[in-house]
Amino acid sequence: MTCMDAEFESQGGPNLAERIRRMANGRNTLDVAQFQFIGLDAIRTGYAERWSEKRDRVFTIAKQFITKRITPEDVLISSAEGFLLIFGAYSGFLADAAAQRISGELNAFFLGAPDMSDVQLEAKHQSMSVDDFATAFGEMIAEAVDLTPPPVTAEIPMGFTPVWDAQRGALSTFFVSPLDAAGVPMDWNLVSHRHTDMDEMKLKASEEAMKKLFATGRKALVGVAVHVSSLNSQQSLARIMSVISTFDPELARYRVIRVSCVEPGYPRIYLQDILRNLKPRIPHVAIGLHWSEPDIAAVLKLQPAALGFTLPPGALSPYGNRSEAFSRIRAAIELARPYNISVGIEGDLHLEHARRLAQDGANHLCSPRIWPTRPALPAAEIWPASRLGVDTNAAA
Secondary structure (H helix, E strand, O other): OOHHHHHHOOOOOHHHHHHHHHHHOOOOEEEEEEEEEOOHHHHHHHHHHHHHHHHHHHHHHHHHHHHOOOOOOOEEEEOOOEEEEEEOOOOHHHHHHHHHHHHHHHHHHHHHOOOOOOOOEEEEEEEEEHHHHHHHHHHHHHOOOOOOOOOOOOOOOEEEEEEEEOOOOEEEEEEEEEEOOOOOEOOHHHHOOOHHHHHHHHHHHHHHHHHHHHOOOOOOEEEEEEEHHHOOOHHHHHHHHHHHOOOOHHHHHHEEEEEEEEOOOOOHHHHHHHHHHHOOOOOOEEEEEEOOOOOHHHHHOOOOOEEEEEOOOOOOOOOOOHHHHHHHHHHHHHHHHHHOOEEEEEOOOOHHHHHHHHHOOOOEEEOOOOOOOEOOOOOOEEOOHHHHOOOHHHHO
16 A cells, blocks of 8 residues: 555545546656635634635635636645645646636636625645655545536537638638537637637537538638647647547648647747647647747747737727737747748737738738638638738738
């Protein structure tokens, strides 16, 4: 019997203990984050007899908030002072960044709630040896209940969002997009952080749609945005590659995968590993960056098929960082040109934004406002630049 077994062997839930044993199998360390409420004693004293009701509400909101932002590979349990998160999908730098992001977003939520502005919590991440972890948390885990919600299993309808090719004047690529109940493209990042579940569903939907379209003799390029977190841990990567392994290799040249939501300064060695894993099966792999990425040149040296920039809502409004966003994107286009790497931009673009970006040399544009999401995968179609009032040959 190992130290892990000895610490966890108790009446408190063999399923949870078994999950953690499996996470520890073959690993030297476990990455954990402790989310602890700040000044809980003072808050408890201030609320007096109302504390029990207040505590239940605060912990329930925090639990719901955190569980929406973790993956099925993680384990979340409650403690007297907060929560313990055991990472299955992240390690090191990524685990720490995830913990700080969750605590920052939750604290911002509490500050905006009139009756909870006095509640704040801090996140402390650490990488621990398996034995040290068992010694520190074994007793807590033996009495705890796993709060991690199950994987997403409900059927979510998929649409196909066009990407305009500026040089060809055509809608030649269509990205798989989850739809809400009204048939409107859903921003999954605002709904859930169960990225690997959604990425699996989008990949499967892309294969099904391609086979159906190609059987009619028509063709289109089909793209799937796969969240970077689904590709940087062995567990989630294995799930993604398992789906990709079922794809028809004859259709490989018509596929595009965009590694999405790559934060500014994301470690290049991780991106290099991701490209090395994907390229043997998917030749066209793009990298989706934030428009404020400080080192475009380092990403270009990895030789992705394309770079993509996602503009958040309001970025190009008169009250946003419009001038800086246009300037940075134009600089990225110039940097990418010697590498023969195309640059695409997606977001809530208006016609004048698309016109400006095309004139600046952007290769691909995506905006459901201009090119609405389709309920089924269509064949590629002509959409000339003249409809934007742009001469892309002159711009190039």
